[in-house]
Amino acid sequence: MSTFRAINPATGAALEPAYHATTRAELDQAAARARAAFPVFSRTSGQERGAFLRAIAVQLEARASELIARAGQETALPPARLQGETARTCSQLRLFAELIEEGSWVEARLDRARERENAPRKPDLRSMLRPIGPVAVFGASNFPLAFSVAGGDTASALAAGNPVIVKAHPAHPGTSALAGEAIAAAVRESKLPEGVFSLVFDAGIEIGAALVEHPAIRAVGFTGSQAAGRHLMDLAAKRPEPIPVFAEMGSTNPVFILPRALATRGPEIARGLHGSVTLGAGQFCTKPGLVMFAPEQAAPFVEELQRLMSQPAPFTLLTPAIAQSYRAGAGKRSAHPAVEVLTPPPGDATAALLLRTDAATLLQHPSLGEELFGPATLLVRHAGKDELLRLAASLHGHLTATVHAAEDDLREYAELIPLLATKVGRVLVNGFPTGVEVTHAMVHSGPYPAASFNETSVGTRAILRFARPVCFQDVPELALPPELHAANPLKIWRQLEGKLTQDPLT
């Protein structure tokens, strides 16, 4: 039997207890239980699943101090951040509960039957979104709660009516086990089949790969690196029955500072940017890692950012592997002949890194613009509007793009925001991209390689990833879900002949 322990990244010490790596046979059992739970769970009402999600939140809150203490040991994230993340995780569950209790998310559509001349009768057609089957979720290293066992992927997949099997991130097995216990307790309390939720562990990649390849699994949710995300995508695409992988793989989150904003708010932008680059030790997938501006009147901005980024403030990264990868990437980029280093040499500690280059160098060496996970960012000077638009046009997919601009800048650079909107999931003006609100309008996603899918993984739209439309033709109401009954007993919003209404079908 194989076991593994978490490492405290602040001390390098192994943490007790040891966790048992799930075997193939145990994985098969979890998958069989998930498959068996699907018919029951998929037919629960929105009210029932809403109560279940709320029960998970209550169970998490009952374990909050334990969760925060253990997550602190396993990730070196500070208590205030973990407290905030616990609150976010619970409010996320309650937001999905509200969504499914209200019920209109199923996008019910009803088209009436009608006799036609010179053609067969038009049938009665009624469709709605239905769950897809067991979903595999991979916990993320950098959000031990909100993007892990009880995080957004799990919450949205369960909300839609799908059983979930979570692969715990090996860096925080103790946090994962605690969150898993909270969900299992809520499953029991809600009298749902045990297979609605399972948690599997592995120090390596074997069980995760077997999970993605398992015939019982119908979709995958993942938040992590491009390499790992692409690996799972490739496994899923090669299955006898390919399944979608909803992989959010991070990005560099370009920032464009336009001339008037740079001239009037340089130091203020520098302070916000410093906060955003170093928040959570730069380990957010929305960290701004690429900052583009023309050199005119840039000195106050650059000087303030250089001063802040040079402050002695050693960072503890999430895992030894992330720390090693950050140092290696930082070293490699600092050594690039066309890159200036604006921060002091880091010595032994993990330090913030501010680099500077010019647009021509970045266009010639696009790998300088790849994500470097950790508290680093790259300033890129360009020669003005034409070169800025060339830089923007050269971008691949990112989660976010930010523009700092006065109104007259937006008028002068009117092409910029529509262009960026084709490259990212979220465009910000005069803000900072870290901080992803869990709301109805949020989009956390973006063209490849930021993500593998044209939907969001944060906010209420995230549920749409784990559902598919099913149409019922001339099916009597005794065999129809209540969402599709003519009388609209659930009072949800539906499209009748394409028109949105809460009225019954008459």
Place this chain on the structure above:
Amino acid sequence: MSTFRAINPATGAALEPAYHATTRAELDQAAARARAAFPVFSRTSGQERGAFLRAIAVQLEARASELIARAGQETALPPARLQGETARTCSQLRLFAELIEEGSWVEARLDRARERENAPRKPDLRSMLRPIGPVAVFGASNFPLAFSVAGGDTASALAAGNPVIVKAHPAHPGTSALAGEAIAAAVRESKLPEGVFSLVFDAGIEIGAALVEHPAIRAVGFTGSQAAGRHLMDLAAKRPEPIPVFAEMGSTNPVFILPRALATRGPEIARGLHGSVTLGAGQFCTKPGLVMFAPEQAAPFVEELQRLMSQPAPFTLLTPAIAQSYRAGAGKRSAHPAVEVLTPPPGDATAALLLRTDAATLLQHPSLGEELFGPATLLVRHAGKDELLRLAASLHGHLTATVHAAEDDLREYAELIPLLATKVGRVLVNGFPTGVEVTHAMVHSGPYPAASFNETSVGTRAILRFARPVCFQDVPELALPPELHAANPLKIWRQLEGKLTQDPLT
């Protein structure tokens, strides 16, 4: 320069003129034009694109007699069917025009900014669906109009604001060229960039593969065989930047006849089934190819179906390759030791085929239940409810499933419809699955291998395949699309803080 000609399937003769196979260089030009057209086309209003789709319909109607005559030569489909298909193609374009002129399809969501205690200000977030970029569409052999050059994939991709490159089906290049001319004329008339639409030809698979692999292409729409669809899926998954392939790959469309319906309506069901199996010579992806029932009181049904399927009525299939494949498949299944042939030997002509086996044989040899494109269907006797549910549970993904049932049957077999709803895109009661209405509630899709995606390729939802949500955070209105302006100038339905309304944001 490579050229090819269509074959008249009724005579085997090559049809003039020869069509030029698109070269790689020409494909690159078409892709470059599509890429260049995207920024312009994606920012047109719903009104502008609606007028463009209506102009395509008018241009098709102006060429209707030519189109129908040429399609008749290239496919052997009868004029009435092709006339109906032309009407369907045009009304489909006008339905998408209505959808985008009305405008609510973009699912706009607006969440207000708000100050918060002990947390940063909540930003103003506004999101909507935006087009994704150039789309490749593959014409289908069996719908030379409605699923080909100006068919549903093209209509929905253009409706969303994406340039389209169609790969013409090599069996009907002349029909494709005429439809392509209609679209090109509408592009000119609407003063849109030429790259909004291109048509490429190839007798083989090289140009189609190059199209799917082309970096300018952001998604693929396909209707055809499982082998071809999976090949395109695999190519798309291996790209440096994988893209979605929306492949509709056909299915066997199981039919379940429950006891009371069989006892009371056997001959009537047989007549409807015969019409559905032989419609279009059985070359619909929704043809019912698998019919399950218990033997009690089945004789009137079986005898009537046998009589109808045995009528001498030779069929001309769409292409020599399809005819060959049908005869080979029919021969192989007829030779199976556990399969009875209920129709007379076909001789030289392509004839309808009625086969019969039992549930145990089908469960043991599931390949007997695979799609056989052409006028054939397989009757499967089962021993009653338990075996029927085992058969239903053993199904892989199909486009449709049909249940013939009296109300008491539906009560007695209450598990059947919810189970079938997990296996297909559309469940029918007391109908026949051929005939796919183009409406708001239609779902033409299903779990793999029926389709590769959790969305529909027919009906207004089909537009959702070719769009993705983009969020704008604190973006001033001067840089926002009108759909997201607070005043709601387009009067569309939007979610304000999660609530559907046509009201302005105040």
